[in-house]
Amino acid sequence: MGAVSPTSAAISGKHAPKPAAWAHTEDYVPESPAGIAARAAATDLGLVPPSRGAAQTLTFLAKVLNAKAVVEIGTGAGVASLALLTGMAADGILTTIDAEVEYQNVARRVVATTGIRSQRLRTIAGPALTVLPKLSDGAYDLVLIAGEPLEAHEYLEQAIRLLRHGGVLVLHHAMLGGTVADPTNESDETLITREVIESIAEIEELTPVFWPVGDGLVAAVKS
Numbered sequence: 001m002g003a004v005s006p007t008s009a010a011i012s013g014k015h016a017p018k019p020a021a022w023a024h025t026e027d028y029v030p031e032s033p034a035g036i037a038a039r040a041a042a043t044d045l046g047l048v049p050p051s052r053g054a055a056q057t058l059t060f061l062a063k064v065l066n067a068k069a070v071v072e073i074g075t076g077a078g079v080a081s082l083a084l085l086t087g088m089a090a091d092g093i094l095t096t097i098d099a100e101v102e103y104q105n106v107a108r109r110v111v112a113t114t115g116i117r118s119q120r121l122r123t124i125a126g127p128a129l130t131v132l133p134k135l136s137d138g139a140y141d142l143v144l145i146a147g148e149p150l151e152a153h154e155y156l157e158q159a160i161r162l163l164r165h166g167g168v169l170v171l172h173h174a175m176l177g178g179t180v181a182d183p184t185n186e187s188d189e190t191l192i193t194r195e196v197i198e199s200i201a202e203i204e205e206l207t208p209v210f211w212p213v214g215d216g217l218v219a220a221v222k223s
């Protein structure tokens with residue numbers, strides 16, 4: 001038998017997570033009716049939203065930060081928008097960007113079914129790399145990166161600029177369906193996601209964590 005590396009030892013043995021255990025964590029907090037509706041709409045549109053556990057992690061982070069100003073790159077059908085708004089301060093504004101205005105209309109309709117005031121959801125339709133440079137430096141408590149994986153380097157640069165000190169960036173789909181941890185996968189999306197995750201770990205002003213929830217969330221707090 002070969003030597004067991006400290007890494008593999010940490011996730012093996014009697015404490016190794018089983019698929020049923022992962023599913024249990026995802027089901028821990030039930031999703032709201034609006035969250036279920038947004039998830040169904042995302043599936044209909046062929047989008048991949050954050051898992052239930054990942055969405056609840058976003059709610060948790062927004063609550064811990066008492067977030068008043070958040071940027072989301074990639075609105076989709078609004079699963080993460082709803083999760084973020086749920087955790088944010090009661091007067092907090094979520095600025096969410098998507099190239100597809102129809103997706104944002106779906107997200108607006110979902111949020112309208114909740115008690116969340118529509119003015120708290122600021123949707124901007126357009127390419128993220130055109131919109132992001134227009135947003136103010138150091139003005140945001142949290143930035144969620146959930147747009148085009150091939151643009152993730154540019155999103156990271158913008159996220160660091162937008163965050164206040166003590167603000168948190170979150171990269172959605174950080175495991176990219178398992179391809180990020182598969183050294184034989186060298187697709188452009190995988191290589192760029194891997195590079196961005198490495199950068200987040202190496203940038204001195206960021207303190208990172210990689211959470212294996214859903215398809216993976218890498219988060220980092222800015223010093």
Ligand SMILES: C[S@@+](CC[C@H](N)C(=O)[O-])C[C@H]1O[C@@H](n2cnc3c(N)ncnc32)[C@H](O)[C@@H]1O
Pocket residue numbers: 042047048049050073074075076077078079080081097098099100103126127128129146147148151
């Ligand atoms: C994975 S989905 C976002 C999921 C969403 N956050 C949710 O909670 O369901 C990715 C989204 O990014 C948008 N997108 C892709 N490329 C973009 C770009 N260059 N600029 C703006 N939005 C983009 C897509 O239209 C899509 O809605």
